[in-house]
Structures are given as C-alpha cells and as structure tokens.
Amino acid sequence: MMKDVTYRIRLFDPNRDSEPHWEAFTIPYAPGMTVLDGLWKVKELHAPGLAWRSSCRMGVCGSCGMLINGKPGLACNTQISELHALTVAVAPLPNFDIIRDLVPDLAPMFGTHQALLPYVIREDVEERENPTAEFWQSAHELEQYLQFSYCIKCGCCMAACPTFATDALYSGPMPLAQAHRYNSDTRDGGFAVRKEVLAGNAGPWRCHYAGECSRVCPKGVDPAKAIQLMKRELVLDLLHLRKQGCPAPVAKKPTEIKRRDGVPDAPARTV
Amino acid sequence: MLETKGRPNRLGLWGWLGGGRWGMERYLYTLHRVTGLGLLAYFLLHIVVTSSRAFSQGAWEEAMARVSGEIFEVGEYLVFLAFAFHAVNGIRLLLIELGIGVGQPIEPVYPYRTSVDVQRPLAIGALAVAAVIAILGTLSMWGE
Numbered sequence: 001m002m003k004d005v006t007y008r009i010r011l012f013d014p015n016r017d018s019e020p021h022w023e024a025f026t027i028p029y030a031p032g033m034t035v036l037d038g039l040w041k042v043k044e045l046h047a048p049g050l051a052w053r054s055s056c057r058m059g060v061c062g063s064c065g066m067l068i069n070g071k072p073g074l075a076c077n078t079q080i081s082e083l084h085a086l087t088v089a090v091a092p093l094p095n096f097d098i099i100r101d102l103v104p105d106l107a108p109m110f111g112t113h114q115a116l117l118p119y120v121i122r123e124d125v126e127e128r129e130n131p132t133a134e135f136w137q138s139a140h141e142l143e144q145y146l147q148f149s150y151c152i153k154c155g156c157c158m159a160a161c162p163t164f165a166t167d168a169l170y171s172g173p174m175p176l177a178q179a180h181r182y183n184s185d186t187r188d189g190g191f192a193v194r195k196e197v198l199a200g201n202a203g204p205w206r207c208h209y210a211g212e213c214s215r216v217c218p219k220g221v222d223p224a225k226a227i228q229l230m231k232r233e234l235v236l237d238l239l240h241l242r243k244q245g246c247p248a249p250v251a252k253k254p255t256e257i258k259r260r261d262g263v264p265d266a267p268a269r270t271v
Numbered sequence: 272m273l274e275t276k277g278r279p280n281r282l283g284l285w286g287w288l289g290g291g292r293w294g295m296e297r298y299l300y301t302l303h304r305v306t307g308l309g310l311l312a313y314f315l316l317h318i319v320v321t322s323s324r325a326f327s328q329g330a331w332e333e334a335m336a337r338v339s340g341e342i343f344e345v346g347e348y349l350v351f352l353a354f355a356f357h358a359v360n361g362i363r364l365l366l367i368e369l370g371i372g373v374g375q376p377i378e379p380v381y382p383y384r385t386s387v388d389v390q391r392p393l394a395i396g397a398l399a400v401a402a403v404i405a406i407l408g409t410l411s412m413w414g415e
C-alpha cells in the first residue's frame with residue numbers, strides 16, 4: 001500500500017502571478033482518502049494560502065469540480081486509490097476563467113443557465129405561486145425528465161466539452177440539459193419561449209455528440225442525451241409534429257375517498 | 272458579482288484532442304470536423320477548377336494540367352477516404368440528433384450507463400461500414 005502521495009497543483013494568484021504554474025507537495029496517504037481530503041492535508045502541511053471551493057463533501061453541492069489527472073470530476077467524490085497513480089495532478093476546471101488557484105469563475109455558466117429559463121413556466125401564475133393542489137403528472141411523465149433534474153451545476157461537463165473549448169458562444173451542456181429538463185416536464189408550458197434561444201446560434205445544434213459531457217458527469221445526468229432529445233423536439237416542432245398539450249392540470253381533489261378513522265391531520269403549512 | 276475577471280483558461284483546439292484519456296466518440300468528433308474541413312477545401316478547389324471552363328477551352332485545359340500529377344492523385348485519394356468516413360459518420364450523427372440510438376431517459380444508478388455507451392454499436396458499425404467503403408475504393412483506385 002502506498003504511504004505518501006504527491007499532489008501537483010496548478011496555482012495562480014492574480015495579485016502575484018502573471019501565469020499559472022505547477023507546484024508539487026507530498027502528503028501522507030490514508031486509505032479512503034479523497035482528492036478533497038488530500039487538498040486539506042496540503043493546505044494544513046504546506047500551502048495555507050491554497051484556494052478551492054468545496055462545501056458538502058458528499059457530491060451534492062457541486063462546488064468542488066476540478067481537473068483531476070486530466071479529467072474533470074468532483075474532488076470529494078474521487079478516491080485517490082481509484083486514480084491508480086502515485087501522483088494526483090489537480091488544476092482548475094478548464095473553459096472557465098480562473099479566479100484563483102483551483103477556483104473557476106462559474107458565473108458565465110449560471111448566466112446562460114438563467115437565460116434558458118430553468119423553471120416551470122405556466123399561464124396560470126396564481127396557481128403556480130399559491131398552489132391549491134399538485135399538478136397532475138404520471139410516473140411515466142416524471143421519468144422523461146427526472147434524470148436531468150439530478151444536475152448539481154458543478155460545471156464538469158462544460159470543462160469536458162470540446163465544442164465549448166473552442167466556441168464561447170455555445171451555451172454548453174449544463175444549461176442546455178436543464179432547458180430540456182423543463183421542456184420535457186409536462187407541468188411546463190415554456191417550450192415556445194425557450195425555443196427562441198435554443199433554435200439560435202447558441203443552442204443545441206452546435207453539439208456534435210462527442211459525448212464527453214455524459215462521460216464525466218458525476219451524477220449520471222447524461223447531458224448529451226438531453227441535448228439530442230431536445231434536437232428531436234426542435235425538429236418535430238419545425239415539422240409541426242410535436243405533441244402540443246396544455247401544461248398538466250391541477251389534480252382534482254378526491255371526492256369518492258373517505259379519510260380513515262384515526263389518521264391525524266397534516267401539520268399546518270409553514271411557507 | 273466579482274469585480275475582476277479571472278484569467279482566461281479556455282482549452283481551445285487542445286479540447287478537441289483531450290490529451291489521450293478520453294472516449295472514442297471524442298476522436299470521431301475531431302475526425303469528423305477535420306475531414307469536413309478537408310472536403311470543404313476540396314469543394315472550393317473543385318469549383319475554381321471547373322469554373323475555368325466558363326472562360327475558355329484553353330483556360331480549362333490549363334487548370335486541369337495544374338491539378339494533375341502524383342500529389343493531386345494522393346490528395347484525391349485522401350479526399351475519398353475523408354468522404355467515406357464523413358458520410359457514414361454523418362449518417363450516425365443524423366440518427367443520433369433525431370434521438371435515435373441514444374436511449375430513453377432513465378433513473379441514473381451508479382455505475383452510470385450513458386447514452387454514449389448505448390450508441391456505441393452505432394459508432395462501431397459506422398466505422399466498419401466506412402472501412403469497407405474505403406477498402407473497396409482503395410482497391411478500385413490503386414488495385415490494378
């Protein structure tokens with residue numbers, strides 16, 4: 001079993017450096033150590049000023065995306081042992097500006113995400129904001145978007161995408177997959193509005209299915225699949241073959257069903 | 272919002288190649304783009320050469336003489352190989368872009384099986400068909 005592990009880290013301090021540079025640090029290895037645990041050790045033993053983003057330590061918050069041995073991934077979700085290497089090379093996620101050390105500027109990605117209206121759009125705004133009941137949706141309809149809703153906005157897919165690497169105008173896999181997540185939600189009626197952006201130059205037609213986004217996604221979101229399914233919807237829409245229904249209606253209150261004796265009332269709403 | 276903009280870190284063309292640790296579809300993606308540019312260059316040259324006929328028989332013969340010789344023969348062969356790959360892989364991409372062969376949305380269960388794995392037989396099939404076309408073409412061009 002290995003005793004030490006060497007971290008090669010790409011450092012950049014905008015107040016001091018003109019170019020990013022690599023520095024190596026050796027730390028003691030412990031079984032079960034993640035790349036993120038190792039970064040804390042490097043900070044503790046060698047480089048107190050080392051900067052990165054992390055929060056949940058369990059692959060949920062999406063903060064700790066970085067380039068680990070040449071591949072984008074979550075530092076907290078990557079065991080050092082699974083890298084099968086004695087050296088861990090860590091660099092900030094490519095295709096994003098570097099703020100400092102391992103901290104990428106994700107703001108442009110979130111800007112694009114926002115521009116693609118990632119929320120349920122409906123005409124009955126009052127019902128959406130102050131719901132009287134849930135919107136009706138079948139289990140099969142839920143499956144059409146559930147996979148895409150697991151995205152934690154870590155940006156790993158954007159760092160892996162070769163189109164985004166050369167084309168700053170391309171929206172990128174995360175925002176597009178999220179646009180499809182809402183387009184394929186039967187409670188949503190916003191396809192026509194999102195289409196204005198999607199059918200243009202920044203939309204899914206710039207993706208040529210290199211599939212890297214899906215390969216690196218730590219949550220199995222498969223943005224490449226979402227983008228291809230979105231293209232199909234756009235083609236069907238152009239041919240006037242896309243199924244156009246009204247957004248899912250509010251579920252009717254059950255009338256025939258009687259409450260069983262002894263079942264307590266739901267607690268009062270808090271929001 | 273941060274006041275200072277960070278240091279640019281876009282991969283550029285290196286992002287197409289990816290450093291050798293990536294999947295087959297990334298290389299098909301890059302090859303598709305490179306062969307596409309090659310075919311475009313050939314197409315432009317072809318337009319220039321054939322349009323010379325509109326001027327005179329002499330101009331046409333002169334243009335044809337300029338594009339004869341071994342280098343152009345090898346070039347034509349490369350154009351043919353590029354065509355074989357680009358056309359067949361293009362059909363694969365067309366199918367995929369219509370959502371054919373990528374599978375349905377599924378509940379992601381680790382280890383994830385992505386649409387890239389689902390369409391892999393299509394990619395291998397496209398490569399095999401392109402190889403058959405390339406071999407048949409090679410035999411007919413250089414076989415005698």
Ligand code: SF4
Pocket residue numbers: 150151152153154155156157158173174177213216217218219220221222223
């Ligand atoms: S699609 Fe996957 S890789 Fe991309 S931002 Fe979402 S979770 Fe991260």
Ligand code: SF4
Pocket residue numbers: 160161162163164172173206207208209210211212213214223224227
């Ligand atoms: S499938 Fe599309 S979005 Fe995903 S990496 Fe490839 S080009 Fe980028």
Ligand code: FES
Pocket residue numbers: 053054055056057058059060061062063064065074075076077
């Ligand atoms: S620290 Fe939250 S995803 Fe890694």
